[in-house]
Amino acid sequence: MVTCLGDxxxxxxxxxxxxxxxxxxxxxxxxxxxxxxxxxxFNSGHHAEAAAVARRTVSxxxxxxxxxxxxxSCAWMVKHEYPGLMADAAGRAAAERxxxxxxxxxxxxxxxxxxxxxxxxxxGPITYHDSCHLLRGLHESQSPRTLxxxxxxxxxxxxxxxxxxxxxxxxFSVRLPAVSTAILDKKLANVEASGATCxxxxxxxxxxxxxxxxxxxxxxxxxxxxxxxxDPDRDAS
Amino acid sequence: MSDGDLAxxxxxxxxxxxxxxxxxxxxxxxxxxxxxLRQEAFGDYPEGEALRDRARAIxxxxxxxxxxxxxxxxxxxxxxxxxxxxxSTAEDARRIVLDIARQSGARLAxxxxxxxxxxxxxxxxxxxAGVTPIETDLGEYIIQLAHERPSHIIAPAIHKTKGQVxxxxxxxxxxxxxxxxxxxxxxxxxxxxxxxxxxxLGITGANFAVAETGTVVLVxxxxxxxxxxxxxxxxxxxxxxxxxVPSMTDLAVFLAILAKSATGQKLSVYTSLVDGPRRxxxxxxxxxxxxxxxxNGRIKQIAGTLREALYCLRCGACLNVxxxxxxxxxxxxxxxxxxxxxxxLTAMLEGPASVKDLAHASSLCGACADACPVRxxxxxxxxxxxxxxxxxxxxxxxxxxxxxxxxxxxxxPRLYRLGAxxxxxxxxxxxxxxxxxxxxxFFGSWTRTRxxxxxxxxxxxxxxxxxxxxx
Numbered sequence: 001m002v003t004c005l006g007d008x009x010x011x012x013x014x015x016x017x018x019x020x021x022x023x024x025x026x027x028x029x030x031x032x033x034x035x036x037x038x039x040x041x042f043n044s045g046h047h048a049e050a051a052a053v054a055r056r057t058v059s060x061x062x063x064x065x066x067x068x069x070x071x072x073s074c075a076w077m078v079k080h081e082y083p084g085l086m087a088d089a090a091g092r093a094a095a096e097r098x099x100x101x102x103x104x105x106x107x108x109x110x111x112x113x114x115x116x117x118x119x120x121x122x123x124g125p126i127t128y129h130d131s132c133h134l135l136r137g138l139h140e141s142q143s144p145r146t147l148x149x150x151x152x153x154x155x156x157x158x159x160x161x162x163x164x165x166x167x168x169x170x171x172f173s174v175r176l177p178a179v180s181t182a183i184l185d186k187k188l189a190n191v192e193a194s195g196a197t198c199x200x201x202x203x204x205x206x207x208x209x210x211x212x213x214x215x216x217x218x219x220x221x222x223x224x225x226x227x228x229x230x231d232p233d234r235d236a237s
Numbered sequence: 238m239s240d241g242d243l244a245x246x247x248x249x250x251x252x253x254x255x256x257x258x259x260x261x262x263x264x265x266x267x268x269x270x271x272x273x274l275r276q277e278a279f280g281d282y283p284e285g286e287a288l289r290d291r292a293r294a295i296x297x298x299x300x301x302x303x304x305x306x307x308x309x310x311x312x313x314x315x316x317x318x319x320x321x322x323x324x325s326t327a328e329d330a331r332r333i334v335l336d337i338a339r340q341s342g343a344r345l346a347x348x349x350x351x352x353x354x355x356x357x358x359x360x361x362x363x364x365x366a367g368v369t370p371i372e373t374d375l376g377e378y379i380i381q382l383a384h385e386r387p388s389h390i391i392a393p394a395i396h397k398t399k400g401q402v403x404x405x406x407x408x409x410x411x412x413x414x415x416x417x418x419x420x421x422x423x424x425x426x427x428x429x430x431x432x433x434x435x436x437x438l439g440i441t442g443a444n445f446a447v448a449e450t451g452t453v454v455l456v457x458x459x460x461x462x463x464x465x466x467x468x469x470x471x472x473x474x475x476x477x478x479x480x481x482v483p484s485m486t487d488l489a490v491f492l493a494i495l496a497k498s499a500t501g502q503k504l505s506v507y508t509s510l511v512d513g514p515r516r517x518x519x520x521x522x523x524x525x526x527x528x529x530x531x532x533n534g535r536i537k538q539i540a541g542t543l544r545e546a547l548y549c550l551r552c553g554a555c556l557n558v559x560x561x562x563x564x565x566x567x568x569x570x571x572x573x574x575x576x577x578x579x580x581x582l583t584a585m586l587e588g589p590a591s592v593k594d595l596a597h598a599s600s601l602c603g604a605c606a607d608a609c610p611v612r613x614x615x616x617x618x619x620x621x622x623x624x625x626x627x628x629x630x631x632x633x634x635x636x637x638x639x640x641x642x643x644x645x646x647x648x649x650p651r652l653y654r655l656g657a658x659x660x661x662x663x664x665x666x667x668x669x670x671x672x673x674x675x676x677x678x679f680f681g682s683w684t685r686t687r688x689x690x691x692x693x694x695x696x697x698x699x700x701x702x703x704x705x706x707x708x
Binding site: 002006007008009010011012014015018022030032033034035036038040041042043044045046047049050052053056132133135136137163164165167168169170171172173174175176177178179180181182183184186208209211212213215216 | 248251252255560561564565596597598599600601602603604606607620621622623624625626627628632636640641643644645646647648650653656657660672674679682683685686687688689690691692693695696697698699700701704705708
C-alpha cells in the first residue's frame with residue numbers, strides 16, 4: 001500500500017521500498033486502484049464514508065500474503081479500525097484477514113523478514129521521531145530504532161521528546177494551524193538541538209509537517225522517511 | 238452555562254493564548270515538571286501498571302451497578318448522622334447548597350478545592366445570596382483574588398508566574414511581596430487562618446466516597462481540606478455521582494495511583510476520611526454534614542458514548558501531556574474542565590454542540606490515553622464526538638461537503654488519479670525551487686507557516702508500470 005501522501009508527494013519513497021524489498025527477495029505487487037485508507041474521513045467523524053473506503057481497500061488487498069504500509073497512521077487505520085467499520089460478518093472477516101497481515105514497513109523488515117542490518121544511504125548523525133499512531137496505536141517504538149541503531153555508516157542519536165507529537169494530526173494541522181505550528185516548533189527545536197543532520201520518521205504525515213517547517217526556517221536538517229536512509233543496493237549483514 | 242469569553246471563536250482564543258508570553262512560560266515550566274514527576278513516580282513503582290488496570294476494572298464494575306452503590310452510600314452516610322441530597326442539575330445543586338447555607342445562617346464559607354463546585358458555578362450563587370465564599374487552596378485562592386477561573390484541574394493557577402502572583406497579592410491584599418513562593422504562601426496562610434476560624438460553612442468536593450462505610454475522602458496537599466471539614470459548624474460536600482467506590486480496599490487502589498498521576502507524589506500530603514458529623518465524645522468535626530450527589534448529565538452517559546469519561550479521577554495527567562493544552566493552557570478551552578478530558582466532560586455537561594470546535598482541538602496523538610491512570614481512551618471518544626457533530630449536522634455544511642466529496646473521490650480511483658495532473662497544473666504558479674510557500678484560500682492555513690511539497694512530476698501510481706517492467 002503506497003498511501004495517498006506517499007503516492008502524490010513522496011513517490012521516491014515508494015520506489016525505494018520496492019527496490020529494497022525486491023533485493024531482500026520479496027515479490028512486490030501493487031494492486032491498482034489504490035486511493036487513501038480513509039483515515040482522514042474516520043478521524044473527522046465521517047464514518048459511513050470511511051467504511052465505504054475501507055471496504056474497497058480491503059477487497060484490493062484481500063489476496064496478499066503481507067500488506068506493507070510505509071506509514072504508521074495508515075497501518076493503524078487498516079489494522080485497528082477497518083474491522084470495526086464493517087457492518088456485516090463477511091466484510092468484517094475480510095477486514096480482519098487483511099488487518100492480521102498488515103504491518104508498517106519497519107515492523108515488516110525487522111519482525112517478518114528478520115532483517116536488521118542495512119547500510120546507511122545518508123551521512124549521520126540520524127535521529128528518530130516516533131509517529132503517534134505507530135508508537136501509541138501500534139505500540140511500536142523498537143523496530144525503527146533497531147534498524148537505525150544497527151545502520152552501518154551512520155550514528156544514531158536519541159531525540160529529546162521523541163515521543164511527543166509533531167503537531168500534524170491530519171486536518172488538525174489546518175483547522176488550528178497556529179497551534180499545530182507551535183507544537184511543530186517545539187519538535188524542531190529538539191531536532192536541531194539533537195545535533196542530527198536528519199530526522200527519520202515512519203509516517204508521511206509527520207514528514208510533511210516536519211519538512212514543511214524545516215524548509216520554511218531554512219534549516220539544514222532533513223526529515224526523511226525510514227526507506228530513504230536504508231541503502232537499497234548494499235548489503236550490510 | 239459556560240465561562241470565559243465564548244463569544245470569541247475557539248481558534249482565536251487559542252491563538253491569543255499562543256501569544257501570551259507569561260502563559261507560555263508558566264505552562265512550559267509546570268507541565269514539564271508534572272510530566273517528569275509522574276514518570277519518575279511510576280518508574281519507581283513496578284506494580285503501578287497492574288493497579289491502573291485494577292482501578293479501571295473497579296470503575297467499570299461500579300458503573301454497572303451505580304444505583305446499588307449509591308443507595309449503600311446514602312444509607313451509610315445517613316446512619317452516621319449525615320444528610321444526603323440528590324441534585325439532577327447544576328441548578329438543583331446550587332439551590333440545595335444555598336438552602337443549607339440559609340438554614341444555618343451562614344455568612345462566610347470556606348471552600349477547599351473542588352471542580353464539582355466550579356462546574357455548578359457555586360461561588361457566584363453564594364455571593365448573590367449574601368454568603369461570602371473563600372477559596373482556601375492556594376491556587377484557587379490566587380485565582381479567586383484575580384477574579385478568574387481554574388485553568389487546570391489540579392493546578393488552577395498554573396497559568397500564572399510567581400511574579401504575577403506577587404503583583405496580585407500586593408494589589409489585592411495590600412501586602413509587601415516578592416516573587417518568592419515561600420513568602421507568598423506565608424501571606425496566603427495568614428490571610429486564610431482568620432477565615433477558617435470565622436467561617437460558619439465548610440464546602441468541599443470529594444475525590445471518592447466509600448459506599449460500604451459512608452466515608453467521604455478528600456485528597457489535598459495543603460491541609461485546607463481538613464480545616465474546612467472540621468472547623469466550621471456545617472460541612473457540605475458536593476460530589477459527582479460517579480465518584481462512589483464500593484469498598485475501602487477499592488479506595489486503596491485509587492489512592493495508590495492518584496497522586497502519582499497528578500503530581501508524582503507517592504501519596505498526597507493529606508488524605509482526609511470524613512465520616513459525617515461529630516458524634517458524642519469526639520473532639521472535632523462539624524455539627525452538621527451534608528453530601529450533595531450531583532448528576533448533571535452523568536447518569537445519562539452510563540449508557541452513552543462518553544461512558545468512559547465517568548472513570549475520570551480528575552488527576553490532570555492528560556492535560557500535562559497534551560501538546561495542545563501545553564500550548565494554549567486551560568482558559569482557551571472556555572469551559573470548566575479544560576484539556577482532552579475536559580472536552581469530553583464539556584460535551585457531557587453542555588451537549589455535543591458546545592464542542593463542535595473543541596472536538597477538533599486535538600491531534601489525536603494519544604498521549605492522554607497513555608497517561609490516564611484508568612486508561613480512558615480519550616482520542617477514541619473525541620472521534621466519536623466528531624462523528625456526533627458530523628451526524629447531527631452541527632458541523633458547517635462546507636465541511637460536510639468537502640468530506641463527502643473526498644469520500645466519494647476515494648471510491649472512484651480513475652477520477653482520483655486525475656487529481657495529480659490537475660494539481661500539477663494548478664500548483665505551477667506557486668511552486669518555486671521545488672516547494673510551495675504561498676497558496677490562496679483554505680490552503681493558506683498550511684502555507685502561512687510551513688512549506689508544502691508540490692505534487693510529484695510522476696506519482697507512484699504513474700511510475701508503477703515502469704517499476705513493474707524493471708523487475
